Amino acid sequence: MFHIVTDGTADFPPGWVEKYRIHVVPFRIHFGNDTFVQDVDLDDEGFYRLIAERKMIPKTSQATPQQMEALYTRIAQPGDTVLSIHVSSKLSGTYESAVLAARRLAGKIRVVPFDSLAGAAALAFMCREARLLAERQAGVEAILARLRAIREAVRVVLMVDNLEYPRLSGRVKAMQAFVASALRIKPIITLEEGLLVAQGRVRTRARALAYVVQRVKEEMQGRPAHVAVVHARAPRDAARLAEMAQQSLDLRELIRTSLSIAVTVHLGPGTVGLVAYPAEENHALVA
Numbered sequence: 001m002f003h004i005v006t007d008g009t010a011d012f013p014p015g016w017v018e019k020y021r022i023h024v025v026p027f028r029i030h031f032g033n034d035t036f037v038q039d040v041d042l043d044d045e046g047f048y049r050l051i052a053e054r055k056m057i058p059k060t061s062q063a064t065p066q067q068m069e070a071l072y073t074r075i076a077q078p079g080d081t082v083l084s085i086h087v088s089s090k091l092s093g094t095y096e097s098a099v100l101a102a103r104r105l106a107g108k109i110r111v112v113p114f115d116s117l118a119g120a121a122a123l124a125f126m127c128r129e130a131r132l133l134a135e136r137q138a139g140v141e142a143i144l145a146r147l148r149a150i151r152e153a154v155r156v157v158l159m160v161d162n163l164e165y166p167r168l169s170g171r172v173k174a175m176q177a178f179v180a181s182a183l184r185i186k187p188i189i190t191l192e193e194g195l196l197v198a199q200g201r202v203r204t205r206a207r208a209l210a211y212v213v214q215r216v217k218e219e220m221q222g223r224p225a226h227v228a229v230v231h232a233r234a235p236r237d238a239a240r241l242a243e244m245a246q247q248s249l250d251l252r253e254l255i256r257t258s259l260s261i262a263v264t265v266h267l268g269p270g271t272v273g274l275v276a277y278p279a280e281e282n283h284a285l286v287a
Contacts, residue, residue: 001080002134007094008038009087010123011257020131027262028061038261047261060265062094068101081110085126087119090194117194121228121257121275122154154277155219156191159208161270213244216274223278224252231272232259252279
């Protein structure tokens with residue numbers, strides 16, 4: 001039997017986890033001395049309420065190898081295969097936890113860790129493609145080849161609203177220069193070889209949204225694309241970004257998702273952006 005596991009940085013549209021039979025390993029969210037398990041005893045509303053009440057930026061911790069091993073043995077039987085697709089190893093230790101757990105289970109359950117070098121909706125897209133290929137009887141190597149192709153082609157472009165979150169998290173390279181700039185500047189963050197990098201300096205939210213769409217348009221080079229609008233409590237900006245994407249991009253599909261708690265901790269409320277990769281004719285998908 002073939003199982004798919006990912007982690008709490010993945011951003012899924014409603015129904016995808018159930019439809020594509022995906023197991024999600026949650027992150028721990030730490031508000032001072034209080035620890036919550038993502039989507040178990042802390043949902044999105046509770047997360048934002050705690051931020052408002054405590055006026056502090058929380059921290060995160062990934063699953064340990066022991067926790068990963070426990071999940072694998074719970075969902076799989078001896079002889080099964082588990083494809084474990086995770087957030088970039090350059091941003092989190094989750095992938096390494098999967099690797100260590102896979103070694104412990106060698107000879108019992110085949111666990112295949114995959115470093116997405118991405119996160120957010122990119123993980124959701126990868127998990128879906130893996131499931132659909134498995135349903136078409138594709139082997140693990142063929143699935144991994146497709147995931148590597150997506151990893152190479154996927155583009156993530158985000159606008160950050162609150163500079164304190166990425167500054168304190170330390171997950172975004174070159175962020176300090178933006179913090180020292182004028183308050184109205186909206187940093188544009190892109191995913192570069194598995195790292196989040198602050199690159200653009202755009203004044204006003206409207207111009208920043210236009211920049212995000214233009215950057216993705218340039219990256220897709222006119223090809224039909226799978227596109228996700230992602231946001232952290234910025235529904236109006238997300239709606240506007242979706243409209244702009246529909247006008248400017250050749251869309252194979254357009255989905256909208258909320259940024260997970262595990263991602264919002266590092267980028268902050270108000271973050272909005274696009275995740276996109278070119279569609280391949282040989283891999284036509286039905287959402």
